[in-house]
Amino acid sequence: MNIFIIETKQRVATVMKPLLNAPGSPHTTIQASLPEKAEAVSSDVDLLIIDIPIPPGNGLELCRKWRSARPGLPIILLSVADNIDDKIAGFEAGATDYVEKPFHPRELNARIHALIQCNRPTPPAQKATVLQYADLQLDFHRLSAIRGSKEVELTPREFHLLEYLIRNPERPLSRDELAENVWHTPNTRTSFIDVYINYLRKKIDTGFPTKLIHTQTGFGFMLKDKQQPDNLTL
Incomplete structure (x- = not known):
């Protein structure tokens, strides 16, 4: 499983890496990138996480670009904005899920695995x-x-x-x-x-x-x- 995280600081990647690669879990490769370099990564990505800054404009624009390029890619937005207008803006930009900060790493881990599972084609x-x-x-x-x-x-x-x-x-x-x-x-x-x-x-x-x-x-x-x-x- 390949996860790509777009964030200004590598806090999410640092916290999630040991949890996603815990004993008994499938091996997970995590790539992290600054927003300005987010388009220069491999397209071999199973799930995208975007940590939206405030104001959220650049993060939402990145979400739109990735959604246009990869229509079926699961995308999780992380944001401190918790009002319904911000959530709707995130979903309209192409997000599959929206997680409010602060959040527990185990919750994000569960959401990641749920989205990966849902995105697998059923025989x-x-x-x-x-x-x-x-x-x-x-x-x-x-x-x-x-x-x-x-x-x-x-x-x-x-x-x-x-x-x-x-x-x-x-x-x-x-x-x-x-x-x-x-x-x-x-x-x-x-x-x-x-x-x-x-x-x-x-x-x-x-x-x-x-x-x-x-x-x-x-x-x-x-x-x-x-x-x-x-x-x-x-």
């Missing part, structure tokens, strides 16, 4: 080629969705989130459940899930009279194509 024998709910299809060969006759491109994280929704239709799914089963890490700060649900809504429900992704007030989310109970809101 076809373990999954159906296509999952379907109502007029929504999830295509595992093309890693995309089809709503009606409209093909929808998804990021890897959006794909896994939609897969979990389709495999658990018409059942309220809490943010904690989604964090544990899609992100594979329990997380008390689950506002990022709302961001991804919003992304899916724009891609899956926009332009269709029947909405499939619903919010259950005070609980979580549900995939449902029938008339919603009164306590569900869009």
Whole structure:
């Protein structure tokens, strides 16, 4: 596993290297770079971590460039900014995950392994080629969705989130459940899930009279194509 860390000081790389290479863990190569030299590294990278400075402009621009060059690459942003606008800006720049500082190294370690695991292709024998709910299809060969006759491109994280929704239709799914089963890490700060649900809504429900992704007030989310109970809101 090759991890590339972009940071002004090599604190994250120094702390994470022994943890990622603990006994029993797969060997991990960690490269670290200053932001101004971040584009001069090998493309053989399995996961990218960007430690965003304040102001965050340069860090977000690096994220956009890497996302454009490597659409399927897992990218983790680290930042002291903890408000929802900063998180949305990070996700819109192409981040797969967003970790607030300060954080415990074990949490970052868990997130790294979860993203690597999610990004590995699943052997076809373990999954159906296509999952379907109502007029929504999830295509595992093309890693995309089809709503009606409209093909929808998804990021890897959006794909896994939609897969979990389709495999658990018409059942309220809490943010904690989604964090544990899609992100594979329990997380008390689950506002990022709302961001991804919003992304899916724009891609899956926009332009269709029947909405499939619903919010259950005070609980979580549900995939449902029938008339919603009164306590569900869009």
